[in-house]
Amino acid sequence: MMLEYSVVAKRLRKVYRKEEGGFPFRRKSSETIVALDDVDLSVKKGELFGLLGPNGAGKTTLVKILSTIIIPDAGTALVNGHDVLKEPGKVRASIGVVSSGERSLYWRLTARENLEYFARLYKVPDGVARRRISELLSLMGLEDRADELVEKYSGGMRQKLAIARAILHDPEVLLLDEPTLGLDPSFSRSIRVFIREELNRKQGKTILLTTHYMDEADQMCDRVAFINKGRIVAVDSPEKLKAMIGMNEVLKMVVSNLDEKVLTMVRGLPFIEDCGVANAEQDGRTMVRLYMKNVDANIQEVVGVFSKAGCRIFSLSIEKPTLEDVFVKLTGEVLDG
Amino acid sequence: MKLDAASMVLELKAAVSTARKEILINLRYPLWVVFWAIMPIFWLAPFVFQGHALVGGRFSESFRELAGSSDYVTFTIIGSSLYAYVMSALWGTGLSLRREQWGGTLETILIAPCSRFSILFGKALSDSVLTSFYAAVQFTLASLLFGARIRVENLFFAVSAVLLMILALYGIGLILSGLILMYREPGALLNFVDTLIYTVCPVNYPLRTLMLFFGGVGYYVAMVSIVFPLTPALEAVRAFLLPSFNPYLNVAIALSYLAAVTLVFLTLGMLLFSVVEKKVRRRGAVEAY
Numbered sequence: 018m019m020l021e022y023s024v025v026a027k028r029l030r031k032v033y034r035k036e037e038g039g040f041p042f043r044r045k046s047s048e049t050i051v052a053l054d055d056v057d058l059s060v061k062k063g064e065l066f067g068l069l070g071p072n073g074a075g076k077t078t079l080v081k082i083l084s085t086i087i088i089p090d091a092g093t094a095l096v097n098g099h100d101v102l103k104e105p106g107k108v109r110a111s112i113g114v115v116s117s118g119e120r121s122l123y124w125r126l127t128a129r130e131n132l133e134y135f136a137r138l139y140k141v142p143d144g145v146a147r148r149r150i151s152e153l154l155s156l157m158g159l160e161d162r163a164d165e166l167v168e169k170y171s172g173g174m175r176q177k178l179a180i181a182r183a184i185l186h187d188p189e190v191l192l193l194d195e196p197t198l199g200l201d202p203s204f205s206r207s208i209r210v211f212i213r214e215e216l217n218r219k220q221g222k223t224i225l226l227t228t229h230y231m232d233e234a235d236q237m238c239d240r241v242a243f244i245n246k247g248r249i250v251a252v253d254s255p256e257k258l259k260a261m262i263g264m265n266e267v268l269k270m271v272v273s274n275l276d277e278k279v280l281t282m283v284r285g286l287p288f289i290e291d292c293g294v295a296n297a298e299q300d301g302r303t304m305v306r307l308y309m310k311n312v313d314a315n316i317q318e319v320v321g322v323f324s325k326a327g328c329r330i331f332s333l334s335i336e337k338p339t340l341e342d343v344f345v346k347l348t349g350e351v352l353d354g
Numbered sequence: 355m356k357l358d359a360a361s362m363v364l365e366l367k368a369a370v371s372t373a374r375k376e377i378l379i380n381l382r383y384p385l386w387v388v389f390w391a392i393m394p395i396f397w398l399a400p401f402v403f404q405g406h407a408l409v410g411g412r413f414s415e416s417f418r419e420l421a422g423s424s425d426y427v428t429f430t431i432i433g434s435s436l437y438a439y440v441m442s443a444l445w446g447t448g449l450s451l452r453r454e455q456w457g458g459t460l461e462t463i464l465i466a467p468c469s470r471f472s473i474l475f476g477k478a479l480s481d482s483v484l485t486s487f488y489a490a491v492q493f494t495l496a497s498l499l500f501g502a503r504i505r506v507e508n509l510f511f512a513v514s515a516v517l518l519m520i521l522a523l524y525g526i527g528l529i530l531s532g533l534i535l536m537y538r539e540p541g542a543l544l545n546f547v548d549t550l551i552y553t554v555c556p557v558n559y560p561l562r563t564l565m566l567f568f569g570g571v572g573y574y575v576a577m578v579s580i581v582f583p584l585t586p587a588l589e590a591v592r593a594f595l596l597p598s599f600n601p602y603l604n605v606a607i608a609l610s611y612l613a614a615v616t617l618v619f620l621t622l623g624m625l626l627f628s629v630v631e632k633k634v635r636r637r638g639a640v641e642a643y
Binding site (some may be wrong): 107120 | 457464632
C-alpha cells in the first residue's frame with residue numbers, strides 16, 4: 018500500500034519533570050516542563066517539512082520521539098507506517114537522523130572508519146556499504162580527506178559527514194534537527210542546497226527539518242509548522258502563511274532609547290496593526306517591526322512619534338513580510354537566533 | 355525482534371564492528387596502551403617485595419599451609435592478572451555507555467536498528483581483547499622480573515576458566531552499565547564494587563586466610579567472596595597452573611558454579627538493562643549528563 022504520509026503524529030504529549038539533588042538523594046521536583054502538548058502533525062511522502070520555533074519550543078523532543086529515543090507520555094506517532102512505540106526497530110531502520118552540533122561522530126576515527134562502523138550498525142551489506150561510502154564521500158566533497166581523523170575537520174565538514182552517516186542506509190525519511198546550527202554562512206548555504214536539491218528533489222526523501230532560522234524554513238520547505246511552548250500554532254506553505262498576516266509590507270526600524278511608553282504611543286496609531294520588538298539589544302539599539310497599512314503614506318507620522326519621544330533612528334527599511342512576522346503575529350513572541 | 359540466521363550474522367557483525375571501533379580508538383591513545391600494559395607491574399611489585407621482607411625469600415612455609423603451594427609470587431601474579439578483567443568489566447563495560455553519553459554519540463548509536471546488546475557485546479569483546487593483551491604482557495613481564503612458575507600443559511584449561519569468568523564479569527558490567535545510565539553518577543558505585551571485589555576475593559591471599567583471620571565468621575565472608583565470579587575462577591586457574599596448589603573450592607564445583615553464575619549475571623544484566631533503557635527513554639534522559 019502506498020503511504021500518503023511518511024510521518025504522522027497524533028496527540029503527542031511529553032512533560033519533563035525536573036530533578037533535584039544528587040544520587041542517591043535525587044528526587045523528582047514538582048516543577049514540570051510541558052515539552053509537547055497534544056501535537057498533531059502529518060508530513061506527506063516526499064515533502065520537505067519545516068518545524069519552526071524558538072529554542073525550547075519542543076522541536077527536538079518531537080524529533081527524538083519520532084526517532085524512538087524518547088517515549089511520549091501520551092499519543093503516538095507513525096513513521097513510514099510503523100508505530101514508534103510498537104515497532105521501534107522498523108522505525109529506526111527507515112529513518113536517518115542528523116542533530117545539531119558536531120559530537121555525533123567519533124573524532125578519533127577517520128571519516129571512512131566512522132561510516133564503516135555505522136554501516137554495520139545499520140546492517141548495510143558489506144559490498145553495498147563500500148560503494149555507498151565511496152559515493153557519499155565524493156558527494157560531500159570529503160573524499161580527499163576521507164582517511165583523516167574527524168578531529169581535524171572543520172564544523173561544516175563534520176556536519177556533512179553527519180549527513181552522510183544519516184543517509185548511508187538510504188532511509189526513506191530524514192529527521193534533521195537544526196542541521197545548520199553554528200555553521201558559517203557558506204557551509205550553511207551549501208548544506209541547505211544539498212538537502213533541498215539532492216536529498217529532497219533528486220532522491221525524493223521525505224524530510225522533517227527543525228530550525229529556528231526563518232530564512233532556512235522559507236527557502237527550503239514545502240510546508241512549515243510553527244511550534245511554540247509545545248503546541249503547533251499553524252501549518253501551511255510559507256507563501257500561504259505569509260499571506261495570513263494580510264499585508265504586503267513591514268516597516269523595520271532600528272532605534273535607541275526605546276521604552277514601553279513609546280511603544281504604547283506607536284501601537285495607538287490607527288494604521289498600526291501590530292508591533293514586534295526583538296529581544297536582542299546591541300549598544301542600546303532595538304529592532305522594531307511595525308505591521309501597518311499603507312507604509313508609504315504613514316511613514317512620516319511613525320518617524321515623528323519616535324523622534325518626539327527622544328528615540329534616535331539608526332536605520333529604516335520597508336520589507337516584505339517574513340515567516341518571523343507571521344510567527345510574531347500568531348504568538349506575540351520573536352524567534353531568537 | 356525477529357532473529358533468523360541472516361539477522362544474527364548482521365547483529366554479530368555489528369558487535370565485531372563495535373569492538374573494532376573501540377580498539378581503534380584505544381590505539382589512537384598509544385601512551386595509555388603502554389600505561390595499561392606496564393603499570394600493573396608497579397602495582398604488583400610492592401606485594402612481592404613485602405612478601406620477600408616478611409618471609410625472607412620467594413617461598414613461604416606458612417603460605418604452603420594455607421594454599422598448598424609455597425610460591426606466593428606466582429600465586430600473586432595469577433591473582434593480579436585475573437583481577438585486570440574485573441577492572442575492565444567495571445570501568446570498561448560498566449562505563450561504556452556513559453562514555454558514549456559524554457562523547458555525544460549515545461543517541462546516534464541507539465537510533466541504529468541493531469540490537470543494543472550487539473553494541474554492548476562488542477564493547478565487552480573489545481575490553482576482553484585489550485585486557486587479555488594487557489594481562490599477557492603483565493604475566494610475561496612479571497614472570498621475567500619475579501620468576502613465575504606455572505604448569506604450561508594446563509594453560510588451555512586455565513584459559514577456558516578465564517573465558518567463563520569473562521562472560522560472568524560482563525554480566526556484572528551489564529548490570530552496572532544499566533545502573534549508571536539510570537543514575538548517571540558512576541564514580542562512587544564503581545569504586546565501591548571494585549574495592550569490595552578486591553578486598554573479599556583472593557587476589558593476593560589464599561581463600562583460607564579468611565577462616566584464619568575471621569574464625570567462624572570467615573566462612574560467611576568466603577561465601578560473600580564466592581558470589582563474585584573472580585573467586586571460583588581464581589581457585590580453578592590456580593589449581594590448573596600453580597604446582598601443588600590446594601584450592602579451598604573443589605575445581606569441578608568451582609567451574610560448575612562459575613557456569614551457573616555466568617548465566618545468572620548475564621540474564622540479570624540483560625533484563626535490568628532492558629528495563630533501565632526503557633525507563634531512561636521514558637524520562638527523556640538518554641543524552642542527559
